[in-house]
Amino acid sequence: MQQEKIYRAELTACFGDPVDENPTGVIEEAGYEALGLNYRYLTVRVEKDRLPDAVNGARAMGFRGFNLTIPHKVAVIPLLDELTEAARLIGAVNTVVSENGKLIGENTDGKGFLTSLRENGIDPAGKTVTLLGAGGAARAVSIELALAGARQINIINRSEARGAELASSVSEKTKAAAVYLPWIRQIRIPAETDILVQCTNIGLFPDVTGKPDVDYDSLRPGMVAADVVFNRPETPFLQEAARRGLKTITGLGMLVNQAALNFRLWTDAEAPVRVMTEALAKEFGLN
Ligand code: NDP
Numbered sequence: 001m002q003q004e005k006i007y008r009a010e011l012t013a014c015f016g017d018p019v020d021e022n023p024t025g026v027i028e029e030a031g032y033e034a035l036g037l038n039y040r041y042l043t044v045r046v047e048k049d050r051l052p053d054a055v056n057g058a059r060a061m062g063f064r065g066f067n068l069t070i071p072h073k074v075a076v077i078p079l080l081d082e083l084t085e086a087a088r089l090i091g092a093v094n095t096v097v098s099e100n101g102k103l104i105g106e107n108t109d110g111k112g113f114l115t116s117l118r119e120n121g122i123d124p125a126g127k128t129v130t131l132l133g134a135g136g137a138a139r140a141v142s143i144e145l146a147l148a149g150a151r152q153i154n155i156i157n158r159s160e161a162r163g164a165e166l167a168s169s170v171s172e173k174t175k176a177a178a179v180y181l182p183w184i185r186q187i188r189i190p191a192e193t194d195i196l197v198q199c200t201n202i203g204l205f206p207d208v209t210g211k212p213d214v215d216y217d218s219l220r221p222g223m224v225a226a227d228v229v230f231n232r233p234e235t236p237f238l239q240e241a242a243r244r245g246l247k248t249i250t251g252l253g254m255l256v257n258q259a260a261l262n263f264r265l266w267t268d269a270e271a272p273v274r275v276m277t278e279a280l281a282k283e284f285g286l287n
Pocket of ligand 1: 109112132133134135136137138157158159160162163199200201202204228229230251252254255256258
């Protein structure tokens, strides 16, 4: 007997504003297609004060889950039923999964970064990490690196209040020692740094020539330099680091790996990471 065809799709989405240039949908949909899953990923502009309506709408329509980007990662928390431990520690949610009608908030940004580091053969355990920035990406990256055993975390940030708050939050919530270092012009990167992570928006399209105000001669070849900015991936920051002999890691690995983690949460299937990476590379004209 012929099997009944199911036309109803499982819905996933990204809610943000601005969101027009967010490429996550390309990655997720490539994965859905590769596994023949009847899932869709919608990239939806949701204005700041409409988030409660959007979340209620997603509940009403039985979405499998959704991502949050600027400006909703913190604002979504009171609208959810539960948080994972990581999301609670980070204080922000980038991924929501619906489990039996309950909306559960998770944060996969830092885990995506960690996977990308490991794919490049780097284990943060026992390492000294220096971060530029203290916004949402820096929060997720610093907490996950600390949970993965980083020994010392230096937070360099322009605004002291945000930088100092993140350093004390990492120290309180994890076993890592974290300190705030004020961002004084052409800051020298502490010599004991093993992993230097650029977590500000600097270098993000359209400001592709932007470069953090760092004394690049304080970078030494034993360090690893990673950027969370993925569009364009070869940021001026990474170019300066590569010129000085550092190993460099672009933000593409973090982006694909956080998308792969979301994929697994929503579909219960292993993400076809190679297909998803190729789709992103094609989208950015990198292959
Ligand atoms: P936030 O707005 O939360 O934080 C921005 C950070 O950048 C703040 O620390 C801010 O400092 C700093 N900053 C901005 N401009 C400057 C400047 N001119 N000089 C010094 N510091 C500056 O943004 P997010 O943390 O959410 O995002 C940061 C970047 O991470 C974005 O480019 C985003 O695309 C990327 N990202 C990448 C992901 C990936 O998968 N690869 C995932 C998530 C984010 P201050 O506190 O002083 O304002």
